[in-house]
Amino acid sequence: MRTTVALLFGGRSTEHGISCVTAGGILSAIDRERYDVVAVGITRDGRYVLASDDPQSWQIREGIAPEVPGDGDEVLLPAGAREPGGRAALRVIRDGRVEHLANIDVVLPLLHGPYGEDGTIQGALDLLDIPYVGSGVLASATCMDKAATKAALRAADIPCASDVVVTEDAWTADAPTIAARVERDLRLPWFVKPARAGSSIGVSRVTDPADLERAMEVAFAEDPKALVEEGVTGREVECGVLQGAPGEGPRTTLPGEVRVSDDLDFYDYESKYFGKGTVEIEVPARLSGAQIAAVRAVAAHAFAALGLEGLARVDTFVTEDGRVIVNEINTMPGFTPFSMFPVLWAEMGMDYTALITELVELARTRRTGLR
Template structure:
């Protein structure tokens, strides 16, 4: 490809997790909104088996409009990041390049200046991809290795937040070995939790594999459903309170992280017992109120807490922090998402739009933050 003075952005999506299709939908939105006069965009999809392939840059190929969930298909060639020497493995490099290999032929697709990983779930949002990009000395949008791993694992996330002084809800954890060794004994850890319970895969998002349990007889089946997505399962006691979210955007240079206006989700479809995948992406039953209807003091409190949560896990770039606001005026932290849903209709971009940063501007800011960030330890 001919040399270009514009930054070359590798837009990476798809992936090996159960959130593959969500990632594709997100990529379609970014492809449509990114400033092509400012950036050269290289769309690269990762199949469900892990193959990297150059894909169609038409956003229409990756939406839910057809009624099907989009999926990256394997291409004729496989793509690799190298230091510019054909055939080399990924290595620390002064200039990373994208190499295409097919039928024994190697083609240099040019340099890569920054990666925008629109990947959700394991093998994309959990620090594994971030570690590879760190080894390649390649800037990327979003959180680093440790913060991505902490943000992905609902168990360790709670450990970190509790250590940082946040109020968290009661919960229990069931590991794969505990379940395989003695399921009945594993379930005993949830005996002290009050109904309703929410059973979740420890390392999944987009409400995949989550079950609300109102009868303890349902608990074993709910754990099995969660284990279809992750062998490690978290059981949370339901919290009585309003669900309030806040977006955080890293500050430039030495500036502090910025917090959006808080938002509140309401789900109008009575078929949803919680904010599940269908409500998020399919049937338009969810609505966002932003700023949330809260006293000014409470709004300022959640914005401070969201920034503190961002710092507690060492996040970078962006994150959405979710809280419960109880009738006693207490804030109970639920989770942090270091690569939140990022379509224009997703809560993170919507909250920033209400705060004054539109979608295309938000994309631009995230790329600028990634290019500004120093490589290596920081």
Template sequence: MNDPDPDRARPRRIRVAVVFGGRSSEHAVSCSTAASFLSAIDRQAYDVVPIGIAPDGRWVTVADDPEPLRLTASQTPRVDRDAPHVLVPTSTDDRTLIVVEPGELPRDLGEVDVVFPLLHGPFGEDGTIQGLFDLADIRYVGSGVAASAAMMDKHLMKVVLAGAGLPIGPYTVVTDKAWRRDRSRCLDAVASLGWPVFVKPARAGSSMGISKVNGPDELEQAVELAREHDPKVIVEGAISGREIECGVLEGHGDTAPRTSVVGEARVVANHEFYDFEAKYIAADDVELTTPADVPEEVSDLIRRYAAEAFDAAGCEGLARVDFFYTDGGEVILNEVNTMPGFTPTSMFPRMWAATGIGYAELIDELIELAMQRRMGLR
């Protein structure tokens, strides 16, 4: 006998809130990541609720259309703060999103099962939004508060990695107080690294605010540029070598982290290093090779270090771990990204595709890991 209500027998689709945009300087990059995600996620398996965070921090509804969110040479996407306002739950017994519009009664947007936070940089990738979700016992993709915060801060990250016995390069830190109290001492500390150096905001990504400094005359300006993004600045001694990356996925249950084949990003034109424009705009200026052409023993070592870094930091879900393979044959760990670029052409999904997990399947894996996660302290 035919069921008069065929929908009744179908399992309910997992409801995924995709959160993107945010207050950081990587707002447009986050939107671009969301565009790729919305294009690829399996609509037969998931109900998708796109939620944007405007640059001022306002949460709003966003049309389920990837095209306005793409980052191109002629389009810089931005979440519109004037869209209907979204209120997020803050108690452990509520998963309901509420939409508020001027002159209208609040309306129920429904419950969500899991959040996929496609946020890059401070106020999203740094443990802040993870803390909000933890307060309400909302499952989410990616690392928790502590790992997100420590890996976002390049200084704390190096302390954690060095403490785990992993190889890192030479660096010094310029805090806001130190810069204002004794600038000359900060400059002397940088000079002790030798030249050139790379000056970076301590808590930013996507190569925002980074400068290559070839001598002392360029240093103060580079520090001030980095301070536009973060009052805490890290300065790293230059390492001559190739930039090799490795993707990590959390293991299921009690299994060890899984690592992808390694990849290489090589600037071939118009850029001194792998900067923002090279990463997101001028694709022809960069050559991405997956798998990277390195000796098997080097690949194996990088993959082992990547898994060790993931565990040492307490990461969950996913990470991309970046290395230098020096001209002298050393492997030096550069940084851990807890929410790496996630467009189909980004290195993280490219490396996993070369390992045998395609983009849509990668989304499935990450949502499954988040759904399996125990709530509260872990």
């Protein structure tokens, strides 16, 4: 009996379109000889619908990211928890009738940002005892919240940039006092970020304190909780991590480097996905042997310390004096064929299709429930 994998993508976050592009990449490469695939899109208003499994349906065209259409047949999750050793039954509503859709073995949640990468979908799947790719509720929620991530990293003695956490209510009540604290505690430039958003959405680089108010408005448009981070002078280096075999530690890639030219302030959303500015991706990064070892050690330490499962991409800065400072941790990194995470693993000898297979097989061994 072949394994049936349900792809979940789209979702309610501002990263909806990028999630759809990720699904297109997976659909183009997953081993169809080994897996049956059910494509389930989540609309922007949170409906689960049966989606096209044609990779061409999920491409960026003329600078516009794809979107899950709202007129698809609605998919219903199982009515109760999966029986031990059994399969989970998906149903679909067609022409006013509820029909069986598929018995699934594993869910691959290709959701970026809130309502997907933050522990919410993981919790829903845990309630149903359905195995899934990636980290569980606590680790996903922790890594989605940049302030919580930093607290966990610092508790594990893993360096990260200095910051001030600001809520929208606190800013509204006393912006001058908070601004004064930021000026006192953090050196310019500052990076103002929504606490729980990804793909650099809502992020601003501030070089003049007078621009802080506008940057806070941009961040609060995405999340009522934001961080003001002190800029770190260093090379932007990313490392892919996979869960190890039972009893073994995490597996890491050689690091890759992102180089941003002077026509960009930083590696933002448009430059990541829509070709804005000049960006060079170098895999592997030209670092010394000691620097490479340090990046990989920090990435593995972070993966273990935060209780991550399946996969992660650990983004760091490597400073001139050789320090490795963690910037962010992505529990569901960009996963198109050209995204950094698959490219890093291809450099290690694991191609895109093999990487997808590895993640699905890891998920199949996942323990579900608390029995």
